[in-house]
Amino acid sequence: MIRRFVGVLGVGLAVATAGTVGCAALGMGGFKDPIVTFRDVRINGLGVAGGSADVVLSVYNPNGFKLEGVRLTYNLMVDSTPVGNGALDDRFTVQKGESTEVRLPVSFTYSGLGAAGRQLMQSGSVRYRVLGDVTVATPLGNFTRPYDRTGSFSSFGRTSR
Numbered sequence: 001m002i003r004r005f006v007g008v009l010g011v012g013l014a015v016a017t018a019g020t021v022g023c024a025a026l027g028m029g030g031f032k033d034p035i036v037t038f039r040d041v042r043i044n045g046l047g048v049a050g051g052s053a054d055v056v057l058s059v060y061n062p063n064g065f066k067l068e069g070v071r072l073t074y075n076l077m078v079d080s081t082p083v084g085n086g087a088l089d090d091r092f093t094v095q096k097g098e099s100t101e102v103r104l105p106v107s108f109t110y111s112g113l114g115a116a117g118r119q120l121m122q123s124g125s126v127r128y129r130v131l132g133d134v135t136v137a138t139p140l141g142n143f144t145r146p147y148d149r150t151g152s153f154s155s156f157g158r159t160s161r
Contacts, residue, residue: 030063030140031063031138031140031143032062034059034061034067034134034136034145034147035147036057036072036147037057037058038055038057038128038130038151039056039057039058039101040055040056041053041054041056041106041153042056050107050109051107052108053084053105053106054103054104055103055130056102056103056104057072057074057101057102057130058099058102059072059092059094059101060094060099061094061096061098063096063138065096065138065139066093066095067093067094067137068092068137069091069092069136069137070089070091070135070136070142071089071133072087072088072104072132072133073086073087073132073134074086074087074132075131077128077131078113078127079116079128081113081116083108083113084106084107086104086106088104124154125154126152126153127150127151127152128150129148129149130147130148130149131146131147133145133146133147
């Protein structure tokens, strides 16, 4: 009787452990990282020492379920010069297999953009880098993933990656 109880208990523990490990692996395996790309920068205002702009990022959801964005941090650099950074705590939704644009407010000074402005005037484009973390809520739990994208911004308003 005791031997049978120990055997049943052992099988029960093995099934429970396998179920827990399997669900955890399924949760991580069922989630694909969102893809964050730079889309545009839009100047909002200019002053004596600098101005404000919105950096527009696109967040693509490669998953078969919608993502609820809960936080997005960002660091924007032009060439190797830091231009702005911060965090967006406004919620945003990305439907399954779709993209949504997220606008990030950035304040800048002209002194920080001097070299970038000269490069833009001379060549018509500027190399950029945007990096940070995006946190999304999913049916499988919350996930925070880093992103890091580079490309060039054209004075004609086009970007390339």
